[in-house]
Amino acid sequence: MAGRSDGIRRTPDTAGEHPAWARELLEHLRPAGRDVRRVVDWLAATVRAEVSLQDAAGTLLAGTRLPLQESLAAGLRSGRIASAAWEGEGRHLRLVKIGHLAPARVLAVSREDPFDRHTSDVVTHTAQVIELLLTADETVAAGHRLRRATADLRLAILQLLMVEDTVAARRVAAGFWPGLLDADTACVYVIESAPALRDRLAAECLGTTREEALVVRCPAMDGHVIVVSPREATAGELRSLVERHPDTFLGGSVWQSLARTATAYGQAVSALAVARFRADKTAVYAERTHPERLMDPVALRGWAGRVLRPLDALPHHTRAELLATTRLGLEFTAVNTAKILGVSRNTVRARMERVETMLGVDFDDVTARAVVHLALHTQINLLDGQTAGDPGAPSPGLTGLLAGPAVGGWARELLGRLDRDSRNVRRTLRTWIAAGGNAERAAQTLGVHAQTVREHVRSAEPVLERRLLATGTDLYEVALAHLAAGDLEQPVIAGG
Template sequence: MLTMDDLTTGENPMLRPVEAAAGVRPRPGRAVEQVEVCDGGWRLPGSVTRARDLLVVVPGDVPPPDDPAAALRGLAERGVTAVVLTGPAAAPGPGRDRAVAAARAAGLPLLEPVLPYGAAEVQARVLHRLAGVLREGVGQRDRLLRLTARLDRHDEGPGRLLRHLEDECGAEVRLIAPGAPAGWEVLDGHRHLLAQVHGGRMHTAALSAEGRHVLLHAVGSAPPHPVLAAVRTEPWPRRLRTLPALAAGQLGLLHRPAERREAERRLWHTEMTLKVSILQYLMVGGVAAAVRAAEPLAPGVLTADSGRVAVVECASPGDRPAVVRECEKALGRRSLVVLCPAVDRHVIVILPHRTGDGPGAGGGGGDGTAELLAPVVRASGMAAGIGSPGPWYRTAHCYDSAVRALAAARRAPRRTAVEEGGSPLVAFLPEAARRWAEALLGPLDGLPREQRDQLVHTARLTLSYGAASTARLVGVDRTTAGKRLALVMRQVGLGRARLADRAVLDLAFQLGDRLRAPGPSGVPEVSGGRPPHLCALLARSDEARQEAERFLAPLDAATRALLVRWIAADGVIGRAAPALGMHRNSLSQRLERAGALVGRVLTQPGGGCHDLLWALLLTGELPPEAVHDPVADGPRPA
């Protein structure tokens, strides 16, 4: 607000006290909110209903009243700030002397223009200054509110707002937490006052001590309140006193959303942790525990007989929270959306698959899931793979299928792909392969059921994704995952360090799933008789060989030869690169390009390497003796 100090001091004062009336000087901090020209009797216009903080200008074109004392006394009683004399009334003479005496008696400051302005010009100039002060006040408030809005959007703390307030007010500003020391000597003797504001018994206070002027404002709606303290070496002008009060209110508004957002973040992270636990239960076959945990979060999702898994690849790890929300928005409550614990750019989506939902149900592949996820993956660097459906106890297989579909999705125009079938080999092997898988996995039946289930589920994941990723998927450390795989492989007569042995066990597990599939009688079919030799099975399978040729068709002869030598080195890049006369980085790049062509990941241990090995074996590019068959040849020598 405009004050008397603004009009009577500074570089360009407009008014000055009448010298003869020096006994009644205007208070510098007294506000001026309006200015009016009075009539010839020094009376206010009838339109003026409020005279407080009013500056009255006496016109110079009419003579003053014979008895100005009554008029000035009436103005003083209504709370007028000061009276400005202009024209003849300001000229030395009896009229001015009577006015000076009357003003002194009424206790009303008497002013005159610094320059010979008339009443109308004085009014116009005061109004101009008043408008400027109002504009500046509005600008200060606008800047503070805009800054608060930015801090709220960006979830920032109060630091920038406090520094802004210091600049605007020419003050030192602090936010004092309840129970924290004030840190200012000027407040040391007024701790009781600060405690009252902290406790909510007072919401604002002002004090002056040691030549410093302090304003205190409570922040927030509930005690104990943080206190906004602002200190100036000069008294607080009225136009600035409102800024700390406004800032305290804005800090309270910032504080409440910040608390709410923090609670929402904690709730979201708790929910994500629970969803990861549900995923880990499913990956190791703990369907009952997964259903119990998932029902409050996503009712009905896991109560279907089977389900699908989709893997959404984000452009960067930091995009995952937003992608989770987009997936939930696209799929609704009929899905469980999980932050993948193994790959920091992946989001895993678990959906129910109802019996009768065909491959093209819903108007798009994967029960329509591809259509629903298409808008989510429009951004650059994103893709989504939807796996084939399966019972919940085979969630790990469905996840593996989704990962293979993701490799194809990266090259697809719409950045989505659906895999409806099995692996290139398992789907085409003859029925006799069941007996071979049953014989290979037979030694595991001697283990206690719970131990067997735990070992088998962890071993299968480790075969597909390696020990490090599996450890994050099932919630164990990588050493435990590796030990469980090694124990299973020793039980069946294979060695963990050999890529071909890992491929043999992986194939047996996939065929073992077929053993669990119910036949026409409703029970799993198991064929009797002597189990065949694995190489004989592969040699008799023309369909599998044709599928292998199709699988390898994108690769040229040089790349196939490189892959054969890489497999001979058990897929260890550091061992294969010197044998090939290449740098390990160059070999990694060649493997990445080859994997992109066949839709498999070859730079990491897992099912993609196993599929490639079987394809090369079926086409004759890898010799049969590269594969050890414990069923026909006995356990591999230690």
């Protein structure tokens, strides 16, 4: 038994000599052939031996498991010796340390014939190749872990922005991307591509924006990349990116405060639906006439304060958590809301059920969701410098807010667009909303097939310029228009 602590013995090559085994070994360093298991198998066949590669814990990584003399193996793993040889029971064993840091891996080669100069050279050089391959694998794995951790961090920042915790979002971002969220306002963009191309697209977004924007792989939609940027130049940069890629689309929001990132995200998704039908594959959310802008602002804020007053008794953190979850839950499905917030869908449902109970509403009712959405939307606008209304001040209530001439005119104009359709799409849409957006129940009421209901609702979308089959702001505005026009009964809300 013998051991050396002076490193692996290297045999100088004769000038111009390139033995066949050396050329074969070098082939394993080519990108297409980099596989430690194949190298170990090649070594076993080349020197006619049994070969084993074990990690620091003794786990077999490649080859055939061989019994090792424990004191020798321990010396190699600790780095105390670099190689060792042992002979006995008709076998010759050669052990080589793989790796510079302790604990190291151990390459063991066992054969019946003694190790001559040729076989020793093959083992020595193979050990060097294995070390290179393992180091390369570790470098790739470390890079992958770093990219994954960075992506998770970006997602965490986005989730904080989605629940309006801008202070925490800025604090987290400042340590890694100084100045990224220093601005008061930002735009949100959503880029859509095939899911298989998303990782490459996200990497290009990072390069195109020079990491001066928050780039996140959407946790809810496999083909979406979300970009939050305070820079005006980002829009042009992303348009150029979309131009270079077929079947890629871009939707952008209007400028919003960071606290309204969730609102901006909804706008970007809405614009994305328009971008799919445009030649340049891009669209920015169109600022149109929203019903709340046609209402008396003081009366509207006072009414919203009364509707949400039951939540005021909660601790601040709990109240903020419930409100943020409900805002997103009214815009997206429970599953997608959970993915965006990084919680379970049961948590989303539990929070929204608690809000339902406290506000005395039924979220199965589309009109009730629309009214609560209006109250929440009004409240978040207070963050943009508006003053809060007095919840105790006299107010006409929802009936009075919807009865104003401006709101009534807006509702009649919007719904009147459907009157030109001879299929009575307006009646179908009204019935579908009253049925909670359920095509089967609406079909039973109308005496038609459920697919007919869906087709009517789908055909109303381009006429009204709003998405209806997907829950969210567009649907709620149409529901409010029906309420203002007197086509639907107002929902029961404790504070409204």
